[in-house]
Amino acid sequence: METIVLIGSWFSPGLLVVILIAACVCLLHVNASRGSTTTHIPGPKRWPIFGNALSIDRNAHVTFTKWAKTYGSVIGVKLGPMNVVVLNDLQSIESAFTKGGGILNRPAPGLLKAAFSNDGSLLWENGEKWKETRKFVLRFLHDFKQQKLIKLLNFESGKLCDLIRQHNGAAMDVCQPISMAVSNVLCALCFGHRFEYDDDNFRSLLSNLQALGKSVSGTTIGHFLPFLYYTPFYSNFRNLATSLSDFIDGEISQHIESYDPINVRDLIDAFLTDEVELDRVPNKRTETRVRRAIIDMFASGTDTTSAALEWSILYMTQYTEQQTAIQKEVDNVTRQHQLLTLQSYYEKLPYTRATIMEVLRNANVSPLGLPRKVSKPISIQGHLFPHNSWVFANLWAVHHDDQYWKDPTKFKPERFLSVDKETVISSKAFIPFGLGKRCCVGEKIAMSTIIVILSKIVQEFNFKIPEEDQKPSLVGINGLTLSPAPFRVCAVPR
Structure with missing residues (x-):
């Protein structure tokens, strides 16, 4: 005993x-x-069990870029038991993701699959199920009237300005208000309603969503050793994921109870209508399918678009000449009452658009994009990719490649403008939303949200860092997205 x-x-x-x-x-x-298939793709030494996982910095894109200088643009690494190929230049990325149909399949990151399932996922499902879901969502977004979207964006921008104005130019954290505004745009699309900014449940939801996004990254070891999800190591991630699922489930249940086929209010109703038209009675599988697609649209959209706007404000505080140039452009256009449609924002605000593009190039909200999975033999630059290996595109490396960008470390919106600065000129090396058939489904919504909200708040306020605060870092914190480190601003009314 x-x-x-x-x-x-x-x-x-x-x-x-x-x-x-x-x-x-x-x-x-x-x-x-x-x-596993033996691979001769050059790469750093691998250690037993963990492979290269312990050698990769939290900002994995930076580590991979450094390794590419030693081993070449296509490098092979091992994360736990998984073979991983990282593509660090535009040529190899285009070859892998666009030519001959490209690598279409996505792997199932262990933590995300354990937390949410992949059934119905816009991001992680493969084959015909993915094609059906993607086409369905694209059709919904296309049918969502632009006039309705611009009205929604203008309203939310006004609410955001009202909230910022309450601080009277005092130091504040602008990131949470931005996240609430972006989230409300997606709430209207997905749920048919918005939340007030002082709603405690809404604030808690977004706080949990931000914590969820920062708790793991694309190369987190738990994705490759999924049993870790059920251990104490990921207990916080489990709790946050459960909280998000419970919120989405509540919205779906309310929609099922109040569903009216004559009045399709939002994306959830559109999914329910699709089930009815296919003579399927909405059931648990319906809820699972809808939940997963909504999580991808709502959670991923809120996280990435909010991060892009946060980076934009941070860059405005560091590059005041560009902030002034945006203000002058917006002032000149609005005096003529020309910003009545989304198209007018794109046509009449070239410098604002170019600045946003330069922020996305520099900051790289999604520096490694989302991985693909090798399901058939493919060889890039003489390297045969192992079967079932994960493939990452290092977008950060492409966006800082001096082959395509003069002075890539400098912030120069003019690089996206014509000589007369009247026309936006993109580059084939500008790929913040990915490449190929699996590029971001929400690109147009995201860009529209960013340009409308940024132009509105920069027109209303001068953003600067409080005198008592240190100069903020422009090196991000990597999670599911690359977000700026916490910073405060003074939003001084103009």
Whole structure:
């Protein structure tokens, strides 16, 4: 009895978990080694069990860019048991993602699949299911009238300006108000309603959503060793994911109860209408399918678009000449009452658009994009990719490649403008939304949201860093997106 007590006190639950994890990792490594395809793609030395995972910085895109200088633009690494190929130049990315149909399939990141399932996912589903869902969502977004969207964006921009104005130019965290405005645009699209900014449940939802996005990154080891999801290591991630799913489930349940086929209010109603037209009674599978698509639209859209606007404001505080140039452009146009449609924003505000593009190039909200998965033999630049390997496109490296960008580390919106500065000129190396058939489905919504909200708030306020604060870093914090480190601004009314 005493021996049992001694052993029980020594084997704490935490230690037992560690031992079990270590044993499982070893088994996974052995099995993966037996079944994996040997690759001769150049890359850094791999360590037993964890491969290169322990050598990769949280900002993995920076690590991969450094390795590319040593091993070449196509590098092979190992994350846990998984073969991973990283493409660090535009030529290899185009070859892999666009030519011959490209690598279309996406892998199932272990943590996200365990938390949300992949059924109905816009981002992670493959094959015919993915094609059907993507076409369906694109059709919904196309049918969502532009006049309705500009009205929605103008209203939310006004609410955001009202909230910022309440601080009377005092130091404030502008990121949460921006996130609420962006989220409300997506709430209207997905749920048919918005939330007031002082709604405690709404604030809690967005706080949890931000924490969820920052808790893991695209190269987090848990994606490659999915059993870790069920261990204490990812208990916080589990709780945050459950909270998001519960919120979405509540919205879906309310829509099922109040559904009227004559009055399709939003994306959830559109999904329910699709089920009815296919003679399917909405059930648990319907809820799973809708939940996953809505999570991708709402959560991913809020995270990435908010980050882009946060970066935009941060860059305005550091590049005041560009902030003044945007203000002058918007002032000149609005004096003539010409910003009545989304098209007018794109046509009449070339410098504002160019500045946004330069922010996206410099900041790289999604520096590695979303990975693809090799499902058939493919060879790039003489390298045969291992079957089932993950493939990342290092967009950050492309956006800082001096082959395409003169002075790539400098912030120069003019690089996207014609000589007379009247026309926006893009570059084939500008790919913040990805390439190929799996590029971002919400690109137009995101860009419209950014240009309308940014032009409105910059017209109303001068943004600067409080005198008592240190100069903020322009090196982001990597999670599911690359966001700026926390910073405060003084939004001084003009």
